[in-house]
Structure formats: C-alpha cells, structure tokens
Amino acid sequence: MKNIVITGTSRGIGFELAQQFAENGHRVLAISRNSKPLKDINHKNITVLSVDISNRKDLQKVTNFIKNNWPKVDILVNNAGKLVNKPFTEISSQEFLEVYKVNVFAVAEITKLTIPYLQKGSHVVTISSMGGIQGSMKFPGLAAYSSAKGAVITLSELLAEEYKEQQIAFNVLALGAVQTEMLAEAFPGYQAPLSAKEMADYIFNFALNGNKFYNGKVLQVSSSTP
Template sequence: MKNIVITGTSRGIGFELAQQFANEGHKVLALSRNTKPLETVNHKNITTISVDLSSENDINKAVDFIKNEWNKVDILINNAGKLINKPFEELTTQDFEEVYKVNVFAVAELTKNLLPFMNKGSHVVTVSSMGGIQGSAKFAGLAAYSSAKGAVITLSELLAEEYKEQQIAFNVLALGAVQTEMLEEAFPGYIAPLSAKEMANYIYDFALRGNKFYNGKVLQVSSSTP
C-alpha cells in the first residue's frame, strides 16, 4: 500500500487514476479545484482537497495534510494541465502566465514542497505532451501549451540529476491523443484511439514500477497524434 498524490483529478485521466489506485488499496490524495466528481465517488481510500495549483497557499493545504496524516509520499503524479487554444498573435502575456503557472510553476512548487516527505524509491511522474517533444508535430494555436509542456520535460530531467543520490526518480510521460475534455478543447471533433481509462491503466503501472527501469527519461506514449 502506497501513498499517492495526484493533481488534476476532476476529469479525464486524473479522475480515472485516482479511482484505480484507490481500488487497488492505495491511499490517494486527489488535488483539483473541482472536488465534486470524486466526492461523488466517495471512496474510502481517496481524500480530496480543493486546490488551485497556481496558489502557493492552496498548495500548503496539501502539504499540511501530508504532514499531519501521512508523513510520507511514495508517488507524485503531476497530471494537472491548462490549455489555451488561440492563434499566436492573439495570445497575451496573461495567457502565457496562466498556462505556465499550472503546467510548469505548479509542478515545480508542489514537487519542491513534497520532496521532504519522499524517501529512497519514491517516484515523481509528470504528464507532458507530444507537443512538448522537440522535433514532434506541432499545431497552430498551442504555442503556450506546447512550449510549457516542453519546459516541464527539461525540469524533470534536471531534477532526476539533482536527486539521483537520494534515489528519488523523476520521469515524464509525453502523451499523444487520448479522448479527454482537454483533447476536445485542442482539436474539436477529433476522435482519439485511446480512452482516458486506458491511458490511466498505463500510467498506473508506470508510476508503480517504472522507476525500477527509468530515471530522468521522457517516454513518448503515443499511438497517434491529431
């Protein structure tokens, strides 16, 4: 039984992941602005906290829970993401800041705050996108989102190096097309070959076992891109 922290659990992959870990007997701390979907599930192994990841005070709510209730984190899954789909010339500095706050700065802040609770064998998994992979297909309208997903890949590679002596692993999964609400925001009408639940199954296994085989790596988990 492990203690798992997952962000972005109100819908899509994060929603499915939280339930899968809980159903297998692990304790889950689910962080999302909207906690109602998982509160409706009402699973005894899931604790929900309403968190705006762009707020340092909100992140402290999660840290306080871990300090008081768990005192240990085995797996952190940085799954939350924000996407703004606009032509580049219409993107504002505020748009970029909003996207980077969730996709990059919040990943750094939450990870930094949870590291004191991680021991040898802990695993930090960050969900990125094929759009953040250098040389991959790029799509108009996603300048803020895809560049942020590229930034978080480099951040994870650096953290793997910095914490390798503590034997805390950092890996990134760069996802291709998965049928989620966010995919619909980016590519309206596109039908992906994978469901959120199918991708959650993969991430579940990788989070539990991938750190035995990988550290500082970016795995391209993509059977298709739009």
Template sequence: MKNIVITGTSRGIGFELAQQYANNGHQVLALSRNTKPIANINNKNITTISVDISNNSDLKKVTDYINKNWKQVDILINNAGKLINKPFTELTSNDFLEVYKVNVFGVAELTKLLITKMNKGAHVVTISSMGGIQGSMKFPGLAAYSSAKGAVITLSELLAEEYKEQQIAFNVLALGAVQTEMLEEAFPGYKAPISGGEMANYIYDFALTGNKFFNGKVLQVSSTTP
C-alpha cells in the same frame, strides 16, 4: 500500499487514476479545483482537497494534510494541465502566464513542497504532451501549451539529476491523443483511439514500477498524430 498524490483529478485521466489506485488499496490524495466529481465516489481510500496548484497558499493545504496524516509520499503524479487554444498573435502575456502557472510553476512548487516527504524509491511522474517533444509535429494555436509542456520535460530531467543520490526518480510521460475534455479543446471534433481509462491503466503501472527501469527519461506514449 503506497501514498499517492495526484493533481487534476476532477476529470479525464486523473479522475480514472485516483479510482484505480484507491480500488487497489492505495491511499490517494486527490487534488483539483473542483472536488465534487471524485468526492461523490465516496471511496474511503481517497481524500480530496480543493487546490488551485497555481496558488501557493492553496498548496499549503496539501502539506498540512500530509504532515498530519502521512509519514511519507511514495508517488506524485503531476497530471493537472491548462490549455489555451488561440492563434499566436492573439495570445497575451497573461495567457502564457496562466498556462505556465499550472503546467510548469505549479508542478515545480508542489514537487518542491513534497520532496522533503519522499524517501528512497519514491517516484515523481509528470504528464507532458507530444507537443512538448523537440522535433515532434506541432499544431497552430498551441504555442503557450506546447512550449510549457516542453519546459516541464527539461525541469524533470534536471530534478532527476539533482536527486539521483537520494534515489528519487523523476520521469515524464509525453502523451499523444487521448479522448478527454482537454483533447476536445485542442482539436475540436477529433476522435482519439485511446480513452482516458485506457491511458490511466498504462500510467497506473508506470508510476508504481517505472522507476525501477527509468530515471530522468521522457517516454513518448503515442500511437497517432496528433
């Protein structure tokens, strides 16, 4: 059984993933600002910590827990995301900063803190977006979000190279449209062909076994545009 850290577990894909792993006997550390939804499930294999991953002092709660309770981290799923949908000329520097603090800086900081607890065979999976893929179709209003999702792809590719001798794998899943609250923020009224639970099924297997086949790779997980 694996020790698995998942961010963004209050809703959507992260909420579904935490339950799937826990129901199959894995130990899950579920991180989100709002812990009530996942805590209400009352699953003995899920520990919840209220964390804003853009706040470095909050992240200390994560390392404190792991140092006390776990010997190692086997899988980290960077799933938390922040989206601001505004015309480019209305986006402020602070808007860009808020999006990057969660989608890029928070990913980097949490990964940096947990990498010392990872051994050969560990897997870091970062959830990005088709909007961050160079050459993909882009959509108005998502300049901050999509550019941040592009940045985290490059970060993961770099870390895969930096930690290849330790045999810690880094991969990215660039998701297309999934029926979640965030999709509604980006594309109000659009109905995606894939539910959060269905995408969680895919990510569940990939995080457990994908590092045997991939490292430093970006997989485009999308059947539609957007």
C-alpha cells in the same frame, strides 16, 4: 499500500487514475479545483482537496495534509494541465502566464513541497505532451501549451540528476491523443484512439514500476498524430 498524490483529478485521466489507485488498495490525495466528482464517489482510500495549484497559498492545504497524515509520499503524479487554443498573436501575456502557472510553476511548487516526504524508491511522474517533444509535429494555436509541456520535460531531467543520490526517480510521460475534454479543446471533433481510462491504466502501472527501469527519462506514449 502506497501514498499517492495526484493533481488534476476532477476529470479525464486524473479522475480515472485516482480511482484505480484507490481500488488497488493505495491511499490517494486527489488535488483539483473542482473536488465534487471524486467526493461524489466517496471512496474510503481517496482524500479530496479543493486546491487551486496555481495559487501558492492554496498549496499550503497539501503541505498540511501530508505533514499531519502521511510519513512519506511514494508517488507524485503531476497530471493537472491548462490549455489555451489561440493563434500566437492573439494569446495575451496573461493567458500565457496562466498556462505556465498550471503546467510549469505548479509542477515545480508541488514537487518542492513533497520533496521532504519523498524517500528512496519514491517516483515523481509528470504528464507532458507530444507537443512538448523537440522535433515532434507541432500544431497552430498551441504555442503556450506545448512550450510549457516542453519546459517540464527539462525540469524533470534536471531534478532526476539533482536527487539521484537519494534514489528518488523523476520521469515524464509525453502523451499523444487521449479522448478527454482537453483534447476536445485542442482538436475539436478529433476522435482519439485511447480513452482516459485506458491511458490511466498505463500510467498506473508506470507510476508503480517505471522507476525500476527509468530515471530522468521521457517516454513518448502515443500511437497517433496528434
């Protein structure tokens, strides 16, 4: 039984992933602003915290839970994301900041607060996007989102180097199109080849085993464009 922290669990991939870990006997701390979907499921292995990850004070709830309940964190999945789809000149500075608060700063903060509980063999998996990959196809309207997803790739590469002696692994999965509400915001009407559950299956296995093969790597998980 491993201790798993997952952000962005109210819908889509995070929602499916939390259930999959729980059904396979692992303890899950599920973090999202909207805690109702997983609370309604009421799984004995899932603890749901209502947290605004862009608010540093709110993140104290996460620290308190781990400190009081778990001796260590085996896996952290930074899955939460925020997207604004607007032409570049119409994205306000505040909107740009809000996207970065969730997609970059919160990833850094949550990773930082779990560091004391990460041990040899722990695995931090950050969910990025093909839009954040240098040289990949880019799409109008996603300047804030895609640039933020590029930032967490570099952050993860740096953390892998910084914590390699402790044998804590940091890897990134740059996802292509998955049928989620966020995809619908980015590409209205587009039908993705993969469901949220199918992608959750992949992430579940990678989170458990990927650190045996990779550290400081970015894996492009995409079968389509977008």
